[in-house]
Amino acid sequence: MPYFAERFDIWDKDTSYVIGHQRPDTDSIAAALGYAWFLQQTGRPEAQPTRCGHPSDQTRYALERFNQAPPRLLTDVAPTFHHVAERRPPVTTSAPLTAALDRLASGEDIVPVTEADGKVIGAVTALGVARAYARMMSEACAAPLVGEIVETVQTFQSRAKISDHRGTILRTEESEFLIVDDRGFYDGVAVQRRLLQPPRAKLILVDHNELTQAVSGADEAEIIGVLDHHRLGNPPTAAPIPFVVDPVGSTSTLIAEHCRSRRLTPPRGIAGMLLSGILADTLVFRSPTTHERDFDAADWLGGVCRIDVLLYGEELLRSAPGLSARTTDDILDGDRKEYEMGDWKVSIAQVEVTGMQEVPAQRDDILEAMNDRLKQESLGLIALMITDIVTGQSHLLALGERSILNALPFGRLSETEWDLGDVVSRKKQLAPAVQDAIESIL
Numbered sequence: 288m289p290y291f292a293e294r295f296d297i298w299d300k301d302t303s304y305v306i307g308h309q310r311p312d313t314d315s316i317a318a319a320l321g322y323a324w325f326l327q328q329t330g331r332p333e334a335q336p337t338r339c340g341h342p343s344d345q346t347r348y349a350l351e352r353f354n355q356a357p358p359r360l361l362t363d364v365a366p367t368f369h370h371v372a373e374r375r376p377p378v379t380t381s382a383p384l385t386a387a388l389d390r391l392a393s394g395e396d397i398v399p400v401t402e403a404d405g406k407v408i409g410a411v412t413a414l415g416v417a418r419a420y421a422r423m424m425s426e427a428c429a430a431p432l433v434g435e436i437v438e439t440v441q442t443f444q445s446r447a448k449i450s451d452h453r454g455t456i457l458r459t460e461e462s463e464f465l466i467v468d469d470r471g472f473y474d475g476v477a478v479q480r481r482l483l484q485p486p487r488a489k490l491i492l493v494d495h496n497e498l499t500q501a502v503s504g505a506d507e508a509e510i511i512g513v514l515d516h517h518r519l520g521n522p523p524t525a526a527p528i529p530f531v532v533d534p535v536g537s538t539s540t541l542i543a544e545h546c547r548s549r550r551l552t553p554p555r556g557i558a559g560m561l562l563s564g565i566l567a568d569t570l571v572f573r574s575p576t577t578h579e580r581d582f583d584a585a586d587w588l589g590g591v592c593r594i595d596v597l598l599y600g601e602e603l604l605r606s607a608p609g610l611s612a613r614t615t616d617d618i619l620d621g622d623r624k625e626y627e628m629g630d631w632k633v634s635i636a637q638v639e640v641t642g643m644q645e646v647p648a649q650r651d652d653i654l655e656a657m658n659d660r661l662k663q664e665s666l667g668l669i670a671l672m673i674t675d676i677v678t679g680q681s682h683l684l685a686l687g688e689r690s691i692l693n694a695l696p697f698g699r700l701s702e703t704e705w706d707l708g709d710v711v712s713r714k715k716q717l718a719p720a721v722q723d724a725i726e727s728i729l
Contacts, residue, residue: 317564339502348606353559363503366485372475380434537566571600631667
């Protein structure tokens, strides 16, 4: 199964994108696949699974195990000039001027002009026509061809974000603009009023509800649904939306329950991915986030897949490579989430290992990379939670504000390392403890 699935170059306004967080884990990918399938079966055929980051090794293992392609990659959902471009037919430089005059007379402010191959030259405007006819009258010239009176008008690239050019759009006296692709070929004409109110991508967020964890441009999109099991940090919406946040161990559990409530049995591949999401997020039911509902959902999905749940769970947890086989960037960024805590931005990553013996050899490189991110991202705290999935014990590497570090309620092993004991859940155990520590010093 190929690792990279097809990506979206430009999102479609008529599609609803089911999408997880920026650094997708197994539950995030499984939830996108599973919830999109559920929605398609229940009257939402436009729902499509997507991802805004690359699957982890563990997730790729699950995808290959159940013969599933990753969701397509969607890295930005901000409106672009392509989304407002009207595909008016251009005229070529060799066309007679009358070809453009009829268009101007019908109300168009500009008539796009291209070479024969589609490369944009400029546009015919009413002012350009007036200048041409003034010259004809004074010099007794023949009627010009389109190419002789082309004017330069404001032009934008189709992939450019409208929000990055809003100031230019508002300041200019022009009301219509040319849109070209990255090679300068014609893509359409954009009208100012549409640029100021562009269409918005429709997003259904799974496994997160905070914009800080969402796909780039989500603040310019329309959030039309949320299915999650994390703390609330959701953006406001213009209208009521389906919003489900339930304290179970996995978003995949909620999707399995949706399917069962509607008497829908997912295909084996979808069921296997949902099972993988539950097992990964609950550490095969060892995590304190585990709920009785996770057991029930996993048991049902295991039956659909015809698979031994516990045996597959151990297989899945051990599928990730050890620290020595991973780059420092992968260790830190493979599963990292940002939080707003007090006046600080906090970033907490988590990596799972099958023994702590590899940590000492990697520690210095990891801390150096953490320090780079601390400065580049203006963080108050950056932390890496290293969880041994065999023993159920964790250590923490952390850098940041000294007051925060000194307030952490764990056994300190060194200036940069803490023993977390049997803390294995970032969501339910570590993040709340860090939040409490920060609140204690405010």
